[in-house]
Amino acid sequence: MSILAERGPARPATPAPAQPRPVRVLRGRRGEVQRPPTRARVVAGRRPAGAPSAAPRRVPVRWPWLVALAGASCLVVTGLGLLGGGGASAPVPESTATVSVEQGDTLSALAARFAPDSDTGAVVARIEELNRLDQPVLVPGLALTVPVADPAAVPAP
Incomplete structure (x- = not known):
């Protein structure tokens, strides 16, 4: 018979799961995602001191094209x-x-x-100027002086 000497507690056959790291709780910032310490944090649109400033975005110049378009449209409308x-x-x-007004004639x-x-x-x-007319109402038989392009086309009275 053999005697076993006790050497300490026996180890289990499977290793025990590793203990999880303790989670650091930030007070007053609940729900905010933690950022890695190497990433710069922009607060309210401000860049942190010492951060490189980005060049301002250059907006393409459009007003000369608008002026040219307005000028071209004015020329087209005038033409x-x-x-x-x-x-x-x-x-x-x-x-x-001098002609005589007939029934149904208008100026x-x-x-x-x-x-x-x-x-x-x-x-x-x-x-209206030649006959000093105030109203455009014509009475049949009224003699009117009218400008004529061809005096031969005027009927004889």
């Missing part, structure tokens, strides 16, 4: 106005004739009939 205006119409004729109809190439609004204004 369309000149082309769309119908060009220069013939001036109001200098020669006049603009008379202007279109006797000065077809001229601006109708300008001819109407000239008829």
